[in-house]
Amino acid sequence: MRGEKLSDAITYEKLHLLKRDFDGYIGRNTAKVDANLPVFYGYVISAIETSFPNLPNDAYDEFLDSITFKVLDASANSGDFEYIKKVMANAVRFKKNKGAELGINIVVGLKLLKTGDCIHALNFLKNYAALDAKLGTAVAYCYYILSLREFKKDDPSSKSHRPGEMELFSREIMLILAKKKPGVNKLPQLELDDPAFLEKIFWQMLLTALEWFPSEKWFVEIGLENAVLTGNPDMRKRFLEMGAERFYNDIQFLREMYYYKLENRDAAGAAGVVNQLLKQYPDNLEPIYLGLKLSLLTNKKITYHSFRKLAITKGMPQHLVELFDFAFDLLSNEQKEAINRLAEFEKEFSRLQFYATTLRYLAGDITSNDELRMKKARKTLLDSIDQYCLEELNRKIDRKLPVLRG
Incomplete structure (x- = not known):
């Protein structure tokens, strides 16, 4: 909606x-x-x-x-x-x-595309290529399919020379998309009951474009966005690995890889990503934050205190460090220490008393004997700290770097 x-x-x-x-x-x-x-x-x-x-x-x-x-x-x-x-x-x-014809033209063009009539589909779709990434890749696909007909199949040398006119059109459309960076699934006409044919075209053209223009980062970015949006774990993994391999110095792909590892319960993989981020961005607070977050999930004291020391050295706001201290003690079953830390947190940062009240309530549920209640409270605590810290760090982080996830 x-x-x-x-x-x-x-x-x-x-x-x-x-x-x-x-x-x-x-x-x-x-x-x-x-x-x-x-x-x-x-x-x-x-x-x-x-x-x-x-x-x-x-x-x-x-x-x-x-x-x-x-x-x-x-x-x-x-x-x-x-x-x-x-x-x-x-x-x-x-x-x-x-402008009622816009929606109808897209609908008709998609139907023609679905039946394989690329020539006529172009007549209806080509003027709207830049409105949505999937629509744009559909237009590029039409040109690409027509390009395959430019050369005789029985001529083994037909692909040895430079691309034909239709393939050049297809490449041009993909470059236009990379420049304008339209969103994906932004048009209601793309909400099809059976979107499989359009999905297949989208992935095919992104992979083809990455062969044509291997250094164009947007193709990987929009692929990841669509993979998450459509719940496609295979393509998400493929494009994440491609992004990490081709753009290994880019914090965005490493960040996405970190969250992917966490979602798949690969703590060792997530730790590896954090270490790589620390090496490439030694003065950025984000890798330290991600390390602290990972420590909360693994409950490893040595790892936690190592990242805590680094956080203080690099100037992470003190109230965030103490917030992590409270959470780590609580999730490590050090209940008395956690409550004492929360009391000190509330006293030292009186402006955050509203948040401390919520944290105290969650702590009560986490230490209860109700397993279901405890699990829900634990997740809520982690989500709450994650969202709060991201907002705080986004205010502090160097704006020349990509902002934190969230």
């Missing part, structure tokens, strides 16, 4: 259910819909306006776009351009925002 109020959640859920009902109807009655497009769209509009009289124009148009894609996707006539024009005319006629 894009910008709506939380109170609108029920409305959008009902809208989703209505879309699902229409999807089912279209799938069961494809020929009937094709033969009566004006009647069908009239029925769709009537259902929307009856059930959602105050639906915002953007959501209204997005709903029509999703229905249009389903109509085209289900129809046996979607290869007929006269039919496509009829569908487009009916959809555009009912849309409310100006």
Whole structure:
């Protein structure tokens, strides 16, 4: 959902259910819909306006776009351009925002792309390549596929000379994306019921672009962003390793690798990343912070005190150091020491009394005999300290370096 109020959640859920009902109807009655497009769209509009009289124009148009894609996707006539024009005319006629053709063009272009009609897909998509990373890679893919047809398959020397015109267009699109750095999945028209074909194209073009332009960091960055967004652990691991290998001096990829290691319970791997960060950024507080955080999770006293000493030497704010002291004692089952530290923390930093009150409450749950309550409180404590420290350190860290995660 894009910008709506939380109170609108029920409305959008009902809208989703209505879309699902229409999807089912279209799938069961494809020929009937094709033969009566004006009647069908009239029925769709009537259902929307009856059930959602105050639906915002953007959501209204997005709903029509999703229905249009389903109509085209289900129809046996979607290869007929006269039919496509009829569908487009009916959809555009009912849309409310100006520039209604943008959404319809993207929907039609994606459908043509899905069926392998790259030539006609380009006619609908190429003007919108820079609006979203996936849309841009789809346009580059169309050019790339057309480039494969520029040379005869039976000519073994056909790829020995410089790239043909279509491949150059594809490369140009990828460079434009790297320069403009659009987000990923920012357009509602890309929220497909079956996005597998678009995902496959996205990954293929990123990997191809990295062969063309191995030093272009954005291709790895957007790949990581999409891998996290779509929950793709394999591609996340692949792009993380690629980033760490190609851009080993870049704090961003090392930071992401650290969090990836933590998520996969690889404490040794996370420690290795911290050591590498310490070597490459000896005057930056972030590697020290990450080391302290890792110490909280592993409860190794020698490691913790080593990073604590380093934190003081490098000028980490004292209230953060004492906050880590409290947390380390508490998570190491040194309950009395932890409570005493919290009392001193509250006394010394009176402006943080509000936070100390919360920490005391969490400490009570962590030391309780209720295992479920204890686990939840422990996680909440770690998340709370993480978020607070990140905010504090982001104010102190040298702005010439990338900011901390969070």
